Amino acid sequence: xxxxxxxxxxxxxxxxxxxxxxxxxxxxxxxxxxxxxxxxxxxxxxxxxxxxxxxxxxxxxxxxxxxxxxxxxxxxxxxxxxxxxxxxxxxxxxxxxxxxxxxxxxxxxxxxxxxxxxxxxxxxxxxxxxxxxxxxxxxxxxxxxxxxxxxxxxxxxxxxxxxxxxxxxxxxxxxxxxxxxxxxxxxxxxxxxxxxx
Numbered sequence: 104x105x106x107x108x109x110x111x112x113x114x115x116x117x118x119x120x121x122x123x124x125x126x127x128x129x130x131x132x133x134x135x136x137x138x139x140x141x142x143x144x145x146x147x148x149x150x151x152x153x154x155x156x157x158x159x160x161x162x163x164x165x166x167x168x169x170x171x172x173x174x175x176x177x178x179x180x181x182x183x184x185x186x187x188x189x190x191x192x193x194x195x196x197x198x199x200x201x202x203x204x205x206x207x208x209x210x211x212x213x214x215x216x217x218x219x220x221x222x223x224x225x226x227x228x229x230x231x232x233x234x235x236x237x238x239x240x241x242x243x244x245x246x247x248x249x250x251x252x253x254x255x256x257x258x259x260x261x262x263x264x265x266x267x268x269x270x271x272x273x274x275x276x277x278x279x280x281x282x283x284x285x286x287x288x289x290x291x292x293x294x295x296x297x298x299x300x
Contacts, residue, residue, distance in 0.1 A: 133230060135188050142281040145262050148253030150277055155179075155268045156251040160216065160239035163224045168214065168237050174272050178211040178298050180291065181266040183254050185282055187219045187227035191263070195285045196234055202288060203235050209295040210270075214239055218246045218261055254279060267294045 149156065159169040173179050182199070184192040196215055199206075206213055213236035217224065220242040228238050241248045241261070249255040254262040265286050267276035276294040280286040 133188060134190050134193055135186075136190055137186070140185075140282045142283065143262065143279055144256040144258070144282075145254050145279070147277060147279065148251065149266070149274055151274050153274055154272050155181075155266065155274050156248075157272075158248040158251065160241055160248060161221055163221060163228055163238045163240070168239055170214075170268070170272070173212060173270075175270055178209060178270055178295065179268040180206070180211055180213045180295070181252075181264075181268065182213060182215050183249055183252070183261040183264040183266075184215065184217050185256070185260040185263060187217060187223050191283065191285055192217070193227075193231060195263070196228075196238075197231050198285065198288065200233075200235055202292065205292055205295065206236075209298060211295055211298075212236065216241050216248060216261070218242055218249060218255075218259065252277075256282075265291060267291070267298070269298055 155170060157170045159167050162168050170179060182196070184195060186192060199213055215234070215236055215238040217238075218241045219227070221240050224238055224240055228234055246255040246259060246261065249261040252264070252266065254264040256262060263280045263282045263286065265276070265278050265280065266274055269275050275298065278286065278290075
């Protein structure tokens with residue numbers, strides 16, 4: 104319960120920070136605005152209760168990361184975002200730095216996934232500052248992992264989607280968010296807390 108209270112405090116701070124000076128303000132000159140997009144342009148291929156499709160993707164930090172390497176060791180949160188250098192994505196991922204201790208308390212790792220290539224992700228994540236979690240490129244075969252999960256849009260970008268996967272590799276939560284808005288952090292915190300029960 105104290106973690107939940109702390110989360111809501113952090114969320115309030117996060118909202119205040121993004122309103123007062125925004126993460127993307129520092130990046131404003133480099134951010135591309137795609138305008139308002141159709142909220143959902145895909146059909147999920149997975150749901151809660153099924154085994155999460157495995158994958159192996161290159162990481163910005165080097166090497167490859169697979170979902171299977173966390174099996175039996177950590178809960179995993181997959182955060183698919185549409186594209187680098189866009190406003191909502193540039194606010195969403197730095198926001199997870201604020202709740203890193205909540206991931207730690209729930210034995211969870213976050214994997215950030217986008218269909219951009221490694222050089223683009225390298226430049227973008229460096230501009231955002233240090234992210235504590237691995238950022239993975241689903242660039243080639245283009246969007247193959249996003250497609251496995253059913254979050255690849257018709258324009259070749261990914262939906263803004265969250266998947267919470269337990270240590271046995273079972274999806275416990277799957278949500279496609281309105282692409283124009285950040286997913287609510289408190290929902291993710293509740294889903295992580297539920298894995299303890």
